[in-house]
Amino acid sequence: MARSDTRYREAYNRILDYCGSLPVGAAMPAESALSDIAEVSRTVIRRCLGRLEEEKLISWVGREKRILRKPTEADRIDLPESGASPEDLEQRFLEWVLRFDVPANTPLSVAELARRFDVPQHELKEFLAGLSRFGLVARRRQGGWMLLGFTADFAVELSDFRSVLEQNAVTCVAEAPVDHPVWARLAELRARHLSLKERIDTDFHEFSKLDESFHAAINSVVKNRFVTEFQKVISLIFHYHYLWDKTEEKLRNSAAIDEHLAIMDALENRDAEAAREAAARHMRTSKTTLLSSLRHHELG
Known part of the structure; x- marks a missing residue:
């Protein structure tokens, strides 16, 4: 579909939404105002008005245009598939x-x-x-x-909820059979953690991606559609906060590596209680870091 036709379709639907905000019988503004609303040329606006008239949505006599009926979903024009998933x-x-x-x-x-x-x-x-x-x-x-925004209250509630999910996840991992794929992933992640620990002085900024991979592996064992939905948002927020506050970043990331390793040690020993305790410590640290990052942005 040509870009010009796509712009017309988008503009038509915008004008349709605008018509829906007006009462039946109301006068529509001038073409210049409609052009500003839809952010297209007057030529495109006239094409939109022509279709609105054909669909008996408006009357159009000279410069006077009035709403004849409220638009419905069936009046909208289909748009091309979005490029974004x-x-x-x-x-x-x-x-x-x-x-x-x-x-x-x-x-x-x-x-x-x-x-x-x-x-x-x-x-x-x-x-x-x-x-x-x-x-x-x-x-x-x-x-x-x-x-509504990302506020300090939101951060606290999200951290507390995340802690509940992580406690459940490490329990599931500890009880996973020996042939479960998570064990191979944890072995690979252990090697990556130890490697970064040796390079922490220069490569500490690489931790955020490693943290994301670690928690994704832990939570992959949980087969729950509701957990999966919330984990997407939780993962992004806790990954992104590493980019907010760079003060003492190396020390924080080094400590987090040790906390991850403690969780992995307990899991490899199939000690669910120790894994939950290690995860709880890590969640407390993560919550403190998140709130510190918010204070850095004067939001905490």
Whole structure:
């Protein structure tokens, strides 16, 4: 599909959304104002108006345009498949939130975000609806969406919930059969941890990726659809906070390596209780680091 046709389809759906915000019988603004709303030329706007008239959504006589009926979902024009997968959109959106580009309790413009992330508006709306279950965004009473943001309270609640999930995960790993793939992954991760420990003075910045791999391996043993959903968000947030505060980064990462190794030692000994205790210590440290990072951004 040509890019020009894609822009027309996107513009038409934006104008359709705008029409839906007006009462039946209301007058529509001038073409210049509609052009600003849809961020396209007046030529494209006239094409959109022509289709609206054909679909009996508006009356159009001279410069006067009035709403005849409320648009429905069936009135929308299909858009080409987005180039971004749901997982890619989720990561890009969360990274945008976690860079603190916008403060908490900021109204979100679906049209602006759709352009930012290069996805159709209907896809962005579906994504926000799904993301709302994590408490980062919420519907506004007057319509639209609100960014609740990543706050200190959110960080504490997320850390506490993560600790519960990790305790369950290490128990599952300790009880996994000897031929389970997790043991080979942990052996490989142990080697990577020991290697980085020897290079910590120069390569300490590599820990964030290693931390992500370690916790992904631990949690891979848990077969629970609800855990899987939340782990995606938890993983990204706890991975990303390593990028916020660089003070004493080497010392923190070195200590975290030792905590990971303690968990792996207990797991390899099939000592579930020791593994849970080691995981609890690591979660307390991780929570402290996360809150310290938030204070670095004056959010804690």
